[in-house]
Amino acid sequence: xxxxxxxxxxLRPLNEGELIEWEEAYVAVEAYLGALRIRNRLLVAExxxxxxxxxxxxxxxxxxxxVRSLAMDxxxxxxxxxxxxxxxxxxxxxxxxxRGRLALLLTDMPGQWQSVFLTPEPxxxxxxxxxxxxxxxxxxxxxxxxxxxxxxxLNAIGSGAAQWWETMDRRPVIRKMFFFFLLLLLVAVVLxxxxxxxxxxxx
Amino acid sequence: MDSSPSHADxxxxxxxxxxxxxxxxxxxxxxxFGLVFTINLAAGIWLFDLYDRLGMxxxxxxxxxxxxxxxxxxxLGTMHAFIGAWDFLRGRRRAIxxxxxxxxKTGPLTQKHVVVMPVYNEDIVKVCGRVEAIYRxxxxxxxxxxxxxYILSDTTNLDCWVEEEVAWTNLCRRLDGxxxxxxxxxxxxxxxxxxxxxxxxxxxxxxYEAMVVLDADSLMDGGDIVKMARTMELYPRLGILQTPPKLxxxxxxxxxxxxFAMRLYGPLFIRxxxxxxxxxxxxxxxxxxxxxxxxSEFCELPALPGREPFGGRxxxxxxxxxxxxxREGWEVWxxxxxxxTYEEAPPTLVDHLKRDRRWCxxxxxxxxxxxxxxxxxxxxxxxxxxxxxxLGSPLWFLFLAFGxxxxxxxxxxxxxxxxxxxRLFEWLDKLAAWVGQWPSLKPxxxxxxxxxxxxxxxxxxxxALILMGLVATMLFLPxxxxxxxxxLHGPTRRSxxxxxxxxxxxxxxxxxxxxxxxxxMIAHTFMILGMVMGASVSWGNQTRETDGTGWGEAVAVxxxxxxxxxxxxxxxxxxxxxxxxxxxxxxxxMLLSIPLSVFTSRVRYGQALxxxxxxxIPEEINQPEIMTLADNAQAAVDAALTARAAGREGVIxxxxxxxxxxxxxxxxxxxxxxxxxxxxxxxMLKEGPGALKKDxxxxxxxxxxxxxxMHRAVWSRPFDTLHSSWGKAVESYxxxxxxxxx
Numbered sequence: 001x002x003x004x005x006x007x008x009x010x011l012r013p014l015n016e017g018e019l020i021e022w023e024e025a026y027v028a029v030e031a032y033l034g035a036l037r038i039r040n041r042l043l044v045a046e047x048x049x050x051x052x053x054x055x056x057x058x059x060x061x062x063x064x065x066x067v068r069s070l071a072m073d074x075x076x077x078x079x080x081x082x083x084x085x086x087x088x089x090x091x092x093x094x095x096x097x098x099r100g101r102l103a104l105l106l107t108d109m110p111g112q113w114q115s116v117f118l119t120p121e122p123x124x125x126x127x128x129x130x131x132x133x134x135x136x137x138x139x140x141x142x143x144x145x146x147x148x149x150x151x152x153x154l155n156a157i158g159s160g161a162a163q164w165w166e167t168m169d170r171r172p173v174i175r176k177m178f179f180f181f182l183l184l185l186l187v188a189v190v191l192x193x194x195x196x197x198x199x200x201x202x203x
Numbered sequence: 204m205d206s207s208p209s210h211a212d213x214x215x216x217x218x219x220x221x222x223x224x225x226x227x228x229x230x231x232x233x234x235x236f237g238l239v240f241t242i243n244l245a246a247g248i249w250l251f252d253l254y255d256r257l258g259m260x261x262x263x264x265x266x267x268x269x270x271x272x273x274x275x276x277x278x279l280g281t282m283h284a285f286i287g288a289w290d291f292l293r294g295r296r297r298a299i300x301x302x303x304x305x306x307x308k309t310g311p312l313t314q315k316h317v318v319v320m321p322v323y324n325e326d327i328v329k330v331c332g333r334v335e336a337i338y339r340x341x342x343x344x345x346x347x348x349x350x351x352x353y354i355l356s357d358t359t360n361l362d363c364w365v366e367e368e369v370a371w372t373n374l375c376r377r378l379d380g381x382x383x384x385x386x387x388x389x390x391x392x393x394x395x396x397x398x399x400x401x402x403x404x405x406x407x408x409x410x411y412e413a414m415v416v417l418d419a420d421s422l423m424d425g426g427d428i429v430k431m432a433r434t435m436e437l438y439p440r441l442g443i444l445q446t447p448p449k450l451x452x453x454x455x456x457x458x459x460x461x462x463f464a465m466r467l468y469g470p471l472f473i474r475x476x477x478x479x480x481x482x483x484x485x486x487x488x489x490x491x492x493x494x495x496x497x498x499s500e501f502c503e504l505p506a507l508p509g510r511e512p513f514g515g516r517x518x519x520x521x522x523x524x525x526x527x528x529x530r531e532g533w534e535v536w537x538x539x540x541x542x543x544t545y546e547e548a549p550p551t552l553v554d555h556l557k558r559d560r561r562w563c564x565x566x567x568x569x570x571x572x573x574x575x576x577x578x579x580x581x582x583x584x585x586x587x588x589x590x591x592x593x594l595g596s597p598l599w600f601l602f603l604a605f606g607x608x609x610x611x612x613x614x615x616x617x618x619x620x621x622x623x624x625x626r627l628f629e630w631l632d633k634l635a636a637w638v639g640q641w642p643s644l645k646p647x648x649x650x651x652x653x654x655x656x657x658x659x660x661x662x663x664x665x666x667a668l669i670l671m672g673l674v675a676t677m678l679f680l681p682x683x684x685x686x687x688x689x690x691l692h693g694p695t696r697r698s699x700x701x702x703x704x705x706x707x708x709x710x711x712x713x714x715x716x717x718x719x720x721x722x723x724m725i726a727h728t729f730m731i732l733g734m735v736m737g738a739s740v741s742w743g744n745q746t747r748e749t750d751g752t753g754w755g756e757a758v759a760v761x762x763x764x765x766x767x768x769x770x771x772x773x774x775x776x777x778x779x780x781x782x783x784x785x786x787x788x789x790x791x792x793m794l795l796s797i798p799l800s801v802f803t804s805r806v807r808y809g810q811a812l813x814x815x816x817x818x819x820i821p822e823e824i825n826q827p828e829i830m831t832l833a834d835n836a837q838a839a840v841d842a843a844l845t846a847r848a849a850g851r852e853g854v855i856x857x858x859x860x861x862x863x864x865x866x867x868x869x870x871x872x873x874x875x876x877x878x879x880x881x882x883x884x885x886x887m888l889k890e891g892p893g894a895l896k897k898d899x900x901x902x903x904x905x906x907x908x909x910x911x912x913m914h915r916a917v918w919s920r921p922f923d924t925l926h927s928s929w930g931k932a933v934e935s936y937x938x939x940x941x942x943x944x945x
Binding site for chain 2: 034066073101136165166
């Protein structure tokens with residue numbers, strides 16, 4: 001536990017602005033560790049302190065960069081580097097950070113391995129094995145089958161209707177004329193029904 | 204275990220004895236359709252004779268034609284229940300049931316099967332709950348090794364997408380289901396559900412002998428799934444095995460009424476359907492098991508001539524897939540004895556009609572297939588029944604309209620009601636003379652003469668009442684038969700909560716469904732008119748739960764029915780009180796459509812009925828284990844991995860949360876397209892996800908490096924350079940300590 005090379009004697013007084021900046025950085029790192037579901041306060045405090053020391057060292061070299069950005073940059077870098085070592089995998093297209101976080105989740109780091117998180121080697125073999133085996137398999141290997149639609153075989157009525165229908169789709173003028181004709185026919189039928197002769201059935 | 208089945212040819216295996224002979228099928232179909240035809244013809248002749256006696260009107264021919272069609276459909280439905288009841292009475296041992304093949308069979312399944320659940324913008328936690336229940340249920344049946352599970356997402360809502368990834372990950376973590384439960388989301392959901400299943404078959408179908416196709420609201424008992432899979436293995440001619448799903452979890456009056464009706468009357472119809480369709484059954488789109496190889500070979504749907512709504516892509520794929528399967532010699536059966544098969548229903552009449560809009564277009568597209576070659580007759584009957592389920596409404600409307608017209612003309616013309624002698628008198632006389640040629644048939648001749656004399660005395664009023672009685676009998680016979688059976692059969696009676704709730708339930712269902720029918724008729728008529736005008740339907744996700752229909756929405760949906768009701772009532776009263784009385788059930792239904800729709804949508808009234816055991820179903824009174832498993836399912840929910848926490852839901856979580864981000868990026872295709880999304884990502888960071896168009900947001904979410912870069916940015920940049928939503932999300936993780944805590 002702790003950082004033996006950083007005694008309280010090394011502390012220097014911070015001005016109000018610096019205090020606010022470092023408070024923000026602290027809160028951000030702490031929140032990120034909270035987002036990783038690390039719940040042990042002592043552990044969180046230790047990790048935050050270690051990360052902030054490194055951010056402080058960088059801040060001395062990069063005074064133009066905000067403290068919070070440096071602290072978070074260090075946090076993300078530290079986690080990515082550490083998981084890279086645990087997984088013993090090369091960086092693949094910048095996705096290792098995601099892969100590492102996923103491995104932490106599937107290994108149940110927050111529940112079972114909090115104390116191991118970000119610690120140097122050697123790690124418990126069970127933890128390492130679990131980390132390296134963790135993966136997301138959304139689908140198995142393809143086992144393809146072909147699905148080709150067979151043409152719809154219509155009888156004479158169907159074929160005729162299909163031809164006519166597609167002609168109307170291609171030519172809106174014909175469609176309009178057809179519907180106009182249908183409307184006329186409907187009106188004619190209605191008129192015949194209303195005004196036409198009565199029906200006499202032979203007996 | 205054979206994980207990659209292969210078939211020698213495209214047809215079903217030869218040399219295996221069919222489960223039923225062609226002769227049996229022929230006899231049963233002749234009996235069934237012969238009864239339908241005879242009853243309908245007799246009713247048609249009766250009506251013709253009545254019109255003839257009253258004096259033919261120009262509209263009578265049309266009414267007669269419509270009557271034959273509508274009464275035919277009514278008779279068809281009633282005969283299903285009647286024959287179903289008869290099949291019940293004959294006893295279980297004499298009934299034909301395909302799953303009897305798997306009866307008393309044990310031992311491990313020999314082939315690999317898969318359970319597929321397509322989802323489309325659903326509540327994924329509930330969906331995963333159902334998957335978990337089925338998974339555990341199959342595990343309890345001891346056959347988990349034979350099954351894989353797929354959640355096939357066609358989700359378009361990006362928040363839902365992230366939630367699905369998270370829920371699936373949690374599900375796999377809890378059930379140790381990695382490599383057993385799979386998740387796939389299609390980037391483009393072409394051809395809707397049929398395309399979704401098709402995509403699965405094309406990519407992974409080769410691993411499996413058969414697939415159990417579910418819906419997002421489906422639930423099936425593991426033991427029953429195993430039984431179905433075993434039947435598939437034991438009967439290689441079987442292409443599709445459909446189960447009759449029961450409606451469950453109804454909260455509103457409307458849903459409870461539906462599930463009660465389906466649960467009580469359904470078994471009769473199902474048995475009647477199985478009686479004649481046998482091996483040429485239909486597929487209803489879910490809660491069925493399908494042999495993958497023939498499905499892949501024959502069931503890719505062809506495009507219909509022309510454009511939507513009547514042409515283009517087939518919307519209602521299920522009936523067609525079954526017809527294509529049967530056409531190629533594969534058998535499609537209805538597993539009527541499978542009890543552990545469930546689904547949920549739309550909660551309100553309005554939601555029911557919204558779903559009907561899709562089904563209506565889909566079913567009417569099947570008109571093309573009626574003219575397709577090589578389809579066997581039972582498949583054509585299924586397609587025809589599907590079409591008429593919707594086309595029946597405008598025909599019924601026309602029937603009523605013509606009837607009103609005739610009554611109106613009669614009222615205007617002041618015609619006397621003097622009638623002529625029934626033609627039936629002459630026909631029966633001729634028939635008696637013809638039968639009289641055979642002396643041995645003398646008793647028949649005597650009876651015919653007796654009937655002839657009766658027709659001579661019969662007034663037109665009597666004749667109309669007899670016809671009305673026949674139609675009413677046809678309408679209510681299924682319900683009466685089911686009620687009698689339910690009350691007399693002890694276990695059934697007790698499972699519904701006793702005789703009194705059963706009788707009251709049937710009475711209430713009868714009244715409510717009678718009053719709702721006209722509103723549905725008008726709605727369907729408008730749907731079809733809309734289609735004729737060229738309006739096509741979009742693919743909406745189904746509402747599963749709601750707090751009821753608002754008055755505004757009810758007015759918007761049922762306004763036409765109400766207006767038609769007002770006008771029609773005025774006309775009917777002008778024609779005469781007697782006519783208005785005849786029409787009153789229909790007119791009241793239209794006038795009450797709005798309040799009826801609102802009140803039946805209310806869950807609180809549904810719960811009040813539940814307390815009194817009204818509209819109760821056996822699954823409510825004695826909950827099956829699979830439902831309990833689904834109720835208790837929690838595997839998909841974990842506070843350590845969530846995309847539903849306040850302030851960081853869905854897309855926000857995918858960017859901000861380290862684990863959700865890890866899951867999301869890890870599930871993306873590793874070969875990122877070489878595209879620069881930095882400008883869009885910057886816009887998203889500065890203006891929030893809402894500032895991007897949906898396709899822009901989707902493109903970013905598909906690009907792993909962009910999602911990772913945004914994760915880094917929201918955590919390290921000063922809040923004043925980001926949109927407030929990111930700041931809020933980051934702040935939500937802050938470990939808060941009380942300032943005064945010591």
